[in-house]
Amino acid sequence: MKYRLFAVLLCITAITAYAIDFGGTIENDSKLGLGSGNIFDQGNRISLWAQLDFSDNLVFNAKASYIFTLEDPLIYEVDAFALQGEFPILGDSPFMIKLNLGRFPLADFSGMVLDSLVDGLEVVYSNSFMDFRLAGGYTGFQFKKTTKVVLTKADSNDVAEDDRYFSAPRLIALAELSFPEVFLRQNLVLTALVQFDLRPPGDLIKAGETTEDPTKGGYLNSQYFGIGLGGTIIPSLYYNLFGYLETGETLSYENGRYEYMPILAFACGGRITWFLKDSLASILGLEVLFASGDNDYTSFLEGNSKGDANLFIPISKTELGVAFTPEIPNIFLISLEYSIKPLESTNDPVWSNLQTAIKATAYFRASNGFISEDGAVVGADSLFLGVEPAVITNFRPFSDLGMVLSLGTFIPATTADIGAMAEGSPVVFVARFEFFFSF
Amino acid sequence: MNKKSAVLLCILIFLVLSCTAVFAQSRAVFRQVTGKVEVKPPNAGWRGARVGLAISTGTIISTGFNSTAVIEMDNSMLTVKALSRITLEELSRKGDEINTGLYLRSGRVEADVNPKGGLKHNYRLRSPITTASVRGTSLRFGVKSLFVKHGLVVMRNLLNRGGTAGEGEGVWTTTGLDMHTSEEDSSKRAEVDVLTGAEPFHWFRIGWFNMLGQISSSSGGSTGKSKINATVFFYLEW
Numbered sequence: 001m002k003y004r005l006f007a008v009l010l011c012i013t014a015i016t017a018y019a020i021d022f023g024g025t026i027e028n029d030s031k032l033g034l035g036s037g038n039i040f041d042q043g044n045r046i047s048l049w050a051q052l053d054f055s056d057n058l059v060f061n062a063k064a065s066y067i068f069t070l071e072d073p074l075i076y077e078v079d080a081f082a083l084q085g086e087f088p089i090l091g092d093s094p095f096m097i098k099l100n101l102g103r104f105p106l107a108d109f110s111g112m113v114l115d116s117l118v119d120g121l122e123v124v125y126s127n128s129f130m131d132f133r134l135a136g137g138y139t140g141f142q143f144k145k146t147t148k149v150v151l152t153k154a155d156s157n158d159v160a161e162d163d164r165y166f167s168a169p170r171l172i173a174l175a176e177l178s179f180p181e182v183f184l185r186q187n188l189v190l191t192a193l194v195q196f197d198l199r200p201p202g203d204l205i206k207a208g209e210t211t212e213d214p215t216k217g218g219y220l221n222s223q224y225f226g227i228g229l230g231g232t233i234i235p236s237l238y239y240n241l242f243g244y245l246e247t248g249e250t251l252s253y254e255n256g257r258y259e260y261m262p263i264l265a266f267a268c269g270g271r272i273t274w275f276l277k278d279s280l281a282s283i284l285g286l287e288v289l290f291a292s293g294d295n296d297y298t299s300f301l302e303g304n305s306k307g308d309a310n311l312f313i314p315i316s317k318t319e320l321g322v323a324f325t326p327e328i329p330n331i332f333l334i335s336l337e338y339s340i341k342p343l344e345s346t347n348d349p350v351w352s353n354l355q356t357a358i359k360a361t362a363y364f365r366a367s368n369g370f371i372s373e374d375g376a377v378v379g380a381d382s383l384f385l386g387v388e389p390a391v392i393t394n395f396r397p398f399s400d401l402g403m404v405l406s407l408g409t410f411i412p413a414t415t416a417d418i419g420a421m422a423e424g425s426p427v428v429f430v431a432r433f434e435f436f437f438s439f
Numbered sequence: 440m441n442k443k444s445a446v447l448l449c450i451l452i453f454l455v456l457s458c459t460a461v462f463a464q465s466r467a468v469f470r471q472v473t474g475k476v477e478v479k480p481p482n483a484g485w486r487g488a489r490v491g492l493a494i495s496t497g498t499i500i501s502t503g504f505n506s507t508a509v510i511e512m513d514n515s516m517l518t519v520k521a522l523s524r525i526t527l528e529e530l531s532r533k534g535d536e537i538n539t540g541l542y543l544r545s546g547r548v549e550a551d552v553n554p555k556g557g558l559k560h561n562y563r564l565r566s567p568i569t570t571a572s573v574r575g576t577s578l579r580f581g582v583k584s585l586f587v588k589h590g591l592v593v594m595r596n597l598l599n600r601g602g603t604a605g606e607g608e609g610v611w612t613t614t615g616l617d618m619h620t621s622e623e624d625s626s627k628r629a630e631v632d633v634l635t636g637a638e639p640f641h642w643f644r645i646g647w648f649n650m651l652g653q654i655s656s657s658s659g660g661s662t663g664k665s666k667i668n669a670t671v672f673f674y675l676e677w
Binding site for chain 1: 598614
């Protein structure tokens with residue numbers, strides 16, 4: 001008995017010989033939609049995290065969340081479970097190797113193509129003028145209720161199926177080379193991303209089949225080659241530009257037969273930001289985003305029916321807007337935003353952080369094919385979808401406490417179905433409140 | 440004294456005067472002292488600073504709570520903020536070139552560097568994890584960050600990676616291995632991030648050999664200024 005007690009105490013002591021940090025966050029996201037039919041949606045997230053410091057260079061991070069929504073009160077997720085190392089070699093030619101092993105968030109430089117949890121390995125080499133990042137990860141161990149990786153009909157069907165717990169099994173590899181301040185304070189980044197569909201062939205449609213089944217699909221393997229440039233143009237004026245070329249193959253139904261057809265699509269965008277510090281810390285921003293579409297798609301996911309597939313499909317979903325929240329594929333938008341800190345001049349440490357922004361976004365389709373939201377009239381001559389004016393108030397009195405109130409309304413083009421395009425119900429006005437507290 | 444000796448003496452005097460002009464020892468003089476400000480000259484003990492006190496290279500300057508010091512050096516003014524410790528590493532003039540080197544161990548300083556006609560001023564501020572090269576500018580410098588009021592400054596981290604900040608911009612690092620530029624005063628931001636943002640609410644460490652542990656809890660909201668520490672002893676009964 002004594003030996004057992006000794007062994008247990010020895011183990012506890014060994015584990016706790018290292019510094020352990022822990023804490024948590026509470027988040028609330030409430031949405032109220034008003035129109036011909038009202039909606040109320042609420043999501044609450046409680047997260048606990050711990051960090052075990054093995055040394056100055058090696059730490060273990062773990063974070064888990066419980067999510068409550070009105071639709072589903074039982075959602076769990078492991079947000080992080082990774083060993084992180086940072087090994088600087090300082091000297092005449094200093095450099096550093098960073099490692100991330102386990103579950104961690106992986107994103108590309110723009111966040112438009114990939115921003116998802118993965119289980120895998122990330123290695124970053126940094127020296128005085130560049131970062132070289134290599135990463136590989138698997139998405140199939142993430143719970144399906146929280147996944148943003150939905151690229152095919154099979155992925156979408158998994159989400160609706162009760163006996164499936166995990167998200168789409170995909171292998172993602174990333175190689176990124178970035179050069180900070182490579183010339184005249186300009187930052188350059190080059191990226192290659194590859195994702196392989198590892199789904200077993202079971203329920204998938206095979207190439208050569210002739211019977212059309214709109215509920216099922218096939219594989220989708222894709223590659224993305226991106227370039228980004230950003231920096232300062234003149235004092236107080238900053239810009240960011242990015243461009244991606246997507247290649248790969250997707251299942252297509254053409255001439256009464258399923259075949260895998262090549263994907264050739266692209267996305268690009270940019271933002272110019274002008275800081276006017278003397279005018280209540282105001283910021284003027286102009287943003288443009290274009291993601292190619294395909295007008296011969298018969299559905300938003302895997303709907304190609306003629307020739308190459310030109311719909312740009314990112315690896316993870318990103319929703320845009322406040323009242324109108326389409327995903328990126330087949331969207332062209334121009335957005336103008338102006339924000340001020342109305343109490344900046346008071347120098348009050350709390351109230352000077354209050355920020356209010358007005359934003360107007362004009363949405364177009366890149367082609368007259370499908371977008372992620374229902375209701376846009378496919379084949380219509382006009383590509384204009386509508387305009388969304390929004391007012392966003394952001395208040396972060398302390399670093400541990402923050403809240404955002406967003407009010408937006410979507411004014412659709414005349415031929416569009418307002419309800420279907422805005423949140424899937426007859427809604428034209430949305431108020432959203434987000435709350436964040438960490439401890 | 441014969442003629443030869445007189446010529447040699449003239450040459451010697453000329454050389455001494457030339458060297459004095461070329462390698463002139465610049466002066467650093469306290470122009471303003473508020474609160475508790477102390478200096479530690481090389482090979483000497485700590486003593487109080489006063490207005491008009493001249494200090495030499497190697498001198499450490501320390502400020503207490505609510506204390507500041509303004510030091511005038513060649514073509515520049517240095518304001519040492521409260522709770523700071525800084526060492527004057529270099530202060531020399533060689534021809535039309537002025538070299539100033541300062542090492543900030545803790546706290547924050549503000550520097551106004553104004554090169555006058557024809558003079559080149561190499562002004563270097565460094566901390567344990569960063570180095571900033573300054574020319575003709577006005578900036579606020581902390582151990583992990585800087586904010587530029589006028590001019591252009593390049594701050595380098597431990598990897599020798601440079602981050603450039605222009606007027607109204609800041610550069611900051613959290614560990615000395617990262618580098619971020621910001622369009623606002625990042626010194627406050629870095630401070631908050633370091634003290635509270637990434638800082639956990641609790642931490643504990645139990646000693647491996649002596650079985651002695653300490654539990655420490657920090658509080659203070661976003662400012663992270665106050666800390667409550669409690670020590671708990673763990674006993675092993677055998």
